Amino acid sequence: MKRILGIAGSPRPGGNTEFLLERLLAAAEAEGAETKMFTLAGKTIAPCADCGRCTNRQPYCVQSDDMQALYDHMLWADAIVFGTPVYMGTMTAQLKAVFDRARPLWLMDNALSRKIAAAVAVGEGRWGGQELAIQNVYWAALNHGMVVVGGACLPYGNWEVCGVAGAAGQIAADEEAIAAAEGLGRRLAKTNIEFG
Ligand SMILES: Cc1cc2nc3c(=O)[nH]c(=O)nc-3n(C[C@H](O)[C@H](O)[C@H](O)COP(=O)(O)O)c2cc1C
Numbered sequence: 783m784k785r786i787l788g789i790a791g792s793p794r795p796g797g798n799t800e801f802l803l804e805r806l807l808a809a810a811e812a813e814g815a816e817t818k819m820f821t822l823a824g825k826t827i828a829p830c831a832d833c834g835r836c837t838n839r840q841p842y843c844v845q846s847d848d849m850q851a852l853y854d855h856m857l858w859a860d861a862i863v864f865g866t867p868v869y870m871g872t873m874t875a876q877l878k879a880v881f882d883r884a885r886p887l888w889l890m891d892n893a894l895s896r897k898i899a900a901a902v903a904v905g906e907g908r909w910g911g912q913e914l915a916i917q918n919v920y921w922a923a924l925n926h927g928m929v930v931v932g933g934a935c936l937p938y939g940n941w942e943v944c945g946v947a948g949a950a951g952q953i954a955a956d957e958e959a960i961a962a963a964e965g966l967g968r969r970l971a972k973t974n975i976e977f978g
Contacts, residue, residue: 788803792876902959
């Protein structure tokens with residue numbers, strides 16, 4: 783796996799999700815991967831309007847917003863790591879809009895189906911819904927035909943990168959989440975899949 787894109791699904795710049803993704807991408811780079819980070823903070827990506835005008839070339843979608851740049855980053859990547867804060871038990875509306883607006887990529891011979899998906903989530907609560915948010919990300923990625931790769935850490939449960947943090951930056955104290963994120967980054971850098 784060579785090209786890894788992190789998408790931080792938080793509207794808060796410099797937040798916990800960005801922090802975890804940065805650590806994941808740094809660990810992947812140390813294994814030789816090329817990485818990019820795209821944060822949704824400060825960006826505008828409107829929900830899909832179901833106008834029926836998706837196309838298989840730029841601008842892909844008639845809505846002229848920050849999704850236009852993200853299409854190209856997504857097409858560049860071999861693997862996409864979707865990071866999300868937990869909002870009311872699931873991924874943010876900002877990240878869900880990305881999955882919905884990625885629909886035109888179906889028209890490019892199902893472009894995302896030859897890419898790997900992975901996920902990280904940060905919630906304030908110890909049982910705040912991180913696992914469910916990650917599962918919802920997986921499900922959306924599977925809807926795009928992506929191949930989901932989890933972590934491979936022991937002991938039980940560390941296959942998912944679940945951070946516990948509230949205030950921005952607090953995640954720096956969650957050593958388990960950081961270790962899991964770095965483990966997933968290394969794994970993604972080394973994973974090569976031949977797509978059928
Ligand atoms: C609208 C909203 C809903 C939230 N819902 C949850 C939740 O269901 N469970 C939880 O553990 N934390 C919840 N939180 C807290 C955030 O997940 C937490 O602060 C996280 O660290 C934010 O990540 P960020 O710094 O990347 O934005 C919520 C925060 C907001 C603003």
